[in-house]
Amino acid sequence: MAVRKIAETVIDRLKFACASTGLILKRPKAILLFLFCLIFFLYFLTFFRDGSSNWQLIWSGLPFDRKLEVAGRIFPAMLENFCSFYGITIILLSLLQSIIIMHLVFAWRHRERASALDGASTSGIGAVLGFIALGCPSCGIGLLTPLLSAIAGSAAVALAEGLGYVFTVLAFALLIYSFVKLGYTNYVTILAAKQK
Amino acid sequence: MQKAIRIGALVLVVGFLVTLVVFNAINPAGPDMDTWNAAMSKGDKDTAKHHFVMYTDIFCPYCDKFSDAVAANLEDFEQHYIKDENVLFEIRVTDINYVNGHSNNSKPAGIAAYCAAREGNFWDYYYALLAQIFEDYHSKGIGVDKTSPKIPDLEKSFFYHVAKDIDGLDYEKMKSCINNEETLSELDTNTRKAQSKINGGVPRFVFDKYTADGFYGNWNTDNDYKQVKLLMDAGLTTK
Structure with missing residues (x-):
């Protein structure tokens, strides 16, 4: 019974969070912020999608114009994300993160600073988890693998495979939690402003 | 007391950095031209100015993307990098995905690669095997990344059938070598x-000082x- 009540509350709050997202997105500045964050996160996650090779190219001895080529090749690759389930995961992570940042800024500007800070820390952890869970741990090129290699040596690859999935799920859970919490707070704020 | 600890920590860090600098100065890391299996390299070992090493597993899709791209542009690659730039290009085949429990196919593929190297025709076999894997699986979205369906466990016959159409590769010898796992110890060691x-x-790429x-x-x-x-x-x- 209690579980059912909690589930109903969560679903209600999720609905309010979605409603407040729609309301905030009616503001041109919010749309701009959302689009900027979406492109930024999509670019960033796509850059590291297949390991750290792009990062290593940027720090190599390549001339500046070739480094620009490395950076520029990410833009068409961002669209390729729509063609695979793995790419869709990247798009969903970017979308969630962008919506949360939009909510964070809204909450901050409407003096809901405690909620904004709470949301920032939770979504921050979610974003980091999502980021390090990227790559292909089975091939050892995930960002998690080198990190674990330092601790667990050659066992890291096997460990990274499982942990990669756990981190992805955790990342989504934390981001959705932040979205629901911030979105609900902002819905109440918008409603209160309307009543005034 | 706290001051002493801080100074001690600082000395330790500075000492470590100085040791690193000194170590690097007295051990200049020039390109090491040793190959693990000469048949798995291209270029002139004696005159090469650069050494490119790729650590790979035949059932690692990211490694395969690299090698498929090279195979499709082989003439340009060999002319520009191996001849003009004088690169010793080496592939070090492992079955790391088998060892880590990710793909049972890595082991027979690795054994087959070393069998082909023993027969002196590694490169033709390697590219033919990758082309077959691409045709049967990667082109269909199987085994291409961590969320795609996995390539099923393949029979040993998959690996020696690839050798059938390769000129200069003895099919019967390949079949026997793969069936009897004759190159397993070399694969394990490497x-x-x-x-x-x-x-x-x-894949890990080590190219002179760049990784x-x-x-x-x-x-x-x-x-x-x-x-x-x-x-x-x-x-x-x-540099």
């Missing part, structure tokens, strides 16, 4: 050696060859 040199996985992990591609050989060239040029320009 996989163990590779484990200590890579950051947990493949890179992973390969960024999309299975379009024209697109992926641009990434190959970036990687090769990064190796040539990083």
